[in-house]
Amino acid sequence: MAIVTHLKKSCAVNPLKMSQPIGAALAFMGLNNCMPTLHGSQGCTAFGLVLFVRHFKEAVPMQTTAMNEATTIMGGYDNVEQAILNIHKRAQPAIIGIASTGLTETKGDDVDGYLALIRKKHPELDEVALVYVSTPDYVGAFQDGWAKAVAKIVKELAEPGPRIAGQVNVLAGSHLTPGDLEEVRELVEAFGLTPIILPDLSGSLDGHIPDNFSPTTLGGTTLADLRASGRSEFTLAIGEHMREAAQTLQDTCGVPFDVLESLTGLDANDRLMSLLAEKSGRPAPNKYRRQRSQLMDAMLDAHFYFGGKKIAIGAEPDLLLAVGKLFVGIGAELTAVVTTTQSPVLEHLPAQEVLIGDLEDLEQRAQGCDLLVTHSHGRQMAERLNLPFLRMGIPMFDRLGAAHQVTVGYRGTRNLIFEVANMFMAASHEPGPDDWRQPASEESGCGSCTSAAAH
């Protein structure tokens, strides 16, 4: 429904987008006992590290091959080898996940080739899984890096074999928080199925206090589970960008899959319920029937506040679709929409136009809107435009609880609806004597909405 446009301007101002390698690194962080490593200059890792620490408020394991000018030109074999040996020696992870960067891609390092050589040369690494994914900084965005990493993880690690009854793969998109994943796990388990969530940030970055210090990830999908994912009965991919990984699992291990575009909203969750009921042969548990009813009630209560509201939203494609569809479904309008990267879902977005752009573009289009939805970098424009501001996506560094923001399932949807409706209520304007019929004056536009935005 939406037209996807790409603005012709040279300078990106106030970026919405983040780069592929750190998307891949975050995916690796959802694996247990893993060390995500960027093949690039040390700054590539440092920026990602600071970003994730500020978002999750957690210690974040992330390493670098520490490329410099000379090693870049000579080729990074030695650095990749040394990095792997040092990480193996110091942190002893089960998995080392390596993502390339703009620097090493420009040079053209053949890391797959390097890894084959390193494998031959160092039998002591036989027990360590090495996964490499190519993620140049100058192509795509965060979500793409995540998607490529997950596809590569299952390609390298999933092993085919006889089906394990009741075992289900859940391929989780980068737009799902640790809190979302906890909810998904509960949902799947409620049907008597055993989920393998992949990657599973709910195990590693959910803000728990471990008993001891670990230099690698602690919690997340285990290597055993990654291998066993090839033997699941089926795969649920959540978010269109997980399609490639699901397809890979089907191609290599014969696991059939369904892609759910989102788990937010009534329709999306109805589909999930039908699917889980069908696959498990069990009816939907009463708990969810009750929650569905609560969600409908919430939608009815909230539609008074959503009706006609203009929303400015900047998010990665799959988050955009999940949240945007929900808001439009209760009567709001997506007035200004900006995203980071191409995706087949964009055309399905219920909006006139989707722009692949930055927050400057969003700011120009957000004048007169009633709500701004984007990550924390929207804070400056929210202040300038005096807009109520719902923080969603990564990074969220100026609020607590980013990891536990839940917007999936009937219950998560219900809570999101209440949160937004409350923001509308808080920003609503008390009528005054001059609000209705104004003496014939210069401004004759839409009186009620401009005054709401201005106050």
Added chain:
Amino acid sequence: MSTLSSKVQEVFDEPACGKNQAKSEKERKKGCTKQLLPGAAAGGCAFDGAKIALQPITDVAHLVHGPIACEGNSWDNRGAKSSGSSLYRTGFTTDINELDVVYGGEKHLFKSVKEILDKYDPAAVFVYQTCVTALIGDDIEAVCKAATQKFGKPVIPVDAPGFVGNKNLGNKLAGEALLDYVIGTEEPETTTPYDINIIGEYNLAGELWQVKPLLDEMGVRVLACISGDAKYKEVAYSHRAKAAMMVCSKAMINIARKMEERYEIPFFEGSFYGITDMSDSLRNIARLLVEKGAPAELLERTEVIIRREEAAFWELMEPYKDSLKGVKVLLITGGVKSWSVVSALQEVGMEIVGTSVKKSTLEDKQRIKELMGEDAHMVDDMTPREMYKMLKDAQADIMLSGGRSQFIALKAKMPWLDINQERHHGYAGYDGMVALVREIDKSLSNPVWEQVRKAAPWDIPETPACEEATVAEALVEQEAA
């Protein structure tokens, strides 16, 4: 590239650097960036360092020429405050794509500069080189020169791509950019005998404003702060100052030394952290200005202010003296901050059980030894695991460090305080020291520690988890034991 490598060599050769003075000629040539260990490295790159050093200039558009990673992953994440323009917090990047990598990004950069000038009318545009654009050979110097000529606004190249070295090198290369293109290009409307530059102060959490009122009272004018809360033109006419204070020695020593050489501006190295250091700094500012011709009564005026401020400080400290006496502090921070914070904390009776000296010069280390005694526990490079253990074993009561190690302390259920660039509280000057002590006290006395260290009901031996009464009893017993 050759100009960049000669710049790097020149910066490594810095004669005023304490670490360099202790080295042989051959060692000096090799440079001071330790070869980073792949798989065991931490910290930012040269581009990061250059950005940290220059971004506090508030009315400038800071344009990053490179792929989205360099700006997209990091913008608006530093705590430098502004009293005027907020343009410096706007993220500008050429966000180069595959085609740029293949065909070169110079035109893309030029057009970006034009767009920024048209839309935002900044005092200047600073263009930051990054790894990818350096590797493909984009000549940002030439583009900046062409843009300056064509648009009549200063467009300044900052040639510090990430892969040439670490943050510290980036700080210095940023300094070189100012020396080459900015400093000395404008003239102030008036000058006074009381004009100083403050070099290497970034106004994080507004710390400059904790100090500035006292300078105002002394009658001293900050002609330029490089670069906290600075305007472009202030940096451009900073060569007319009479004296300078260099705050963060490792970061911008080249600016201070070269300005002394070129413009005869004497400088001293000082710190605003801690009472003694703060007072010494005020004294040194007054002394240098008087040596350069300011009336001598400035010295006495300064002493009066120092006496008053110190007395006020100690009065404010009274309530904390008992609660903070003997508190054991683990201090993980870089360079000059180590000794200045060490002395500050000792002044109020705290005990430093360990400090990192990873970025410190020999001289810094000597000072720490003087302060902490010969058996000073100095660690060159403490791993997170070691920090965790030290805290977990209660060898320290509180850790002061940068944001990245915050969660090591919190996961060990130990108090922690941010003293690096992302911090929210200013700790400079007399007021800042009071703030620091107050924050430490607030952190240590928070009742949360007692609660989170309590065992979970199911971990208490031989207690059925569901019977609350027995759990409570067990807790009481456990505490009594």
